[in-house]
Amino acid sequence: xxxxxxxxxxxxxxxxxxxxxxxxxxxxxxxxxxxxxxxxxxxxxxxxxxxxxxxxxxxxxxxxxxxxxxxxxxxxxxxxxxxxxxxxxxxxxxxxxxxxxxxxxxxxxxxxx
Amino acid sequence: xxxxxxxxxxxxxxxxxxxxxxxxxxxxxxxxxxxxxxxxxxxxxxxxxxxxxxxxxxxxxxxxxxxxxxxxxxxxxxxxxxxxxxxxxxxxxxxxxxxxxxxxxxxxxxx
Numbered sequence: 001x002x003x004x005x006x007x008x009x010x011x012x013x014x015x016x017x018x019x020x021x022x023x024x025x026x027x028x029x030x031x032x033x034x035x036x037x038x039x040x041x042x043x044x045x046x047x048x049x050x051x052x053x054x055x056x057x058x059x060x061x062x063x064x065x066x067x068x069x070x071x072x073x074x075x076x077x078x079x080x081x082x083x084x085x086x087x088x089x090x091x092x093x094x095x096x097x098x099x100x101x102x103x104x105x106x107x108x109x110x111x112x113x
Numbered sequence: 114x115x116x117x118x119x120x121x122x123x124x125x126x127x128x129x130x131x132x133x134x135x136x137x138x139x140x141x142x143x144x145x146x147x148x149x150x151x152x153x154x155x156x157x158x159x160x161x162x163x164x165x166x167x168x169x170x171x172x173x174x175x176x177x178x179x180x181x182x183x184x185x186x187x188x189x190x191x192x193x194x195x196x197x198x199x200x201x202x203x204x205x206x207x208x209x210x211x212x213x214x215x216x217x218x219x220x221x222x223x224x
Contacts, residue, residue, distance in 0.1 A: 042216035099145055101159030
């Protein structure tokens with residue numbers, strides 16, 4: 001079984017709808033991250049969490065919110081989806097600080113019509 | 114927002130060719146640099162973690178070097194194989210909290 005899972009894997013929705021993307025991990029890591037990937041722009045950090053009580057904004061947090069329900073679960077919400085939020089979304093985990101690599105989930109492809 | 118640049122954006126080589134590409138980052142503040150390999154329809158997977166100026170890492174035919182004073186890292190692939198085809202991402206970590214990814218170099222190795 002995969003260490004980092006994301007649901008759903010693909011989602012098509014309409015402008016204005018609320019969407020939640022879920023991430024679960026079995027690696028026992030404290031740190032979890034949400035990124036979005038747009039063609040030609042690499043991975044951009046949306047939110048990150050160092051433990052259940054610690055949530056931090058990344059470089060592109062506007063229009064998104066997150067919830068860390070447990071050490072193993074980190075959800076990303078789009079309160080009112082807009083077309084420019086169409087992207088590939090990745091969840092990642094890491095054990096400790098910047099010396100530990102990130103382990104990525106399989107990605108969620110979100111299309112907002 | 115920090116600027117992490119990777120060049121070239123894409124590269125087409127023949128099987129057996131050796132190749133290299135660059136990750137450039139601000140040299141003013143450095144904690145670590147990661148290299149990831151990202152195959153199509155899969156998730157990025159870590160290749161190297163580099164922390165010290167002058168670091169050299171090697172895994173099979175792939176190696177990487179780091180120059181923190183001038184703000185760049187090179188990734189080398191010796192004798193490229195079709196299975197090396199992927200996008201190679203670098204992530205610059207100026208402190209231990211945030212990762213800044215480059216846009217990647219897409220490598221295509223033709224048999």
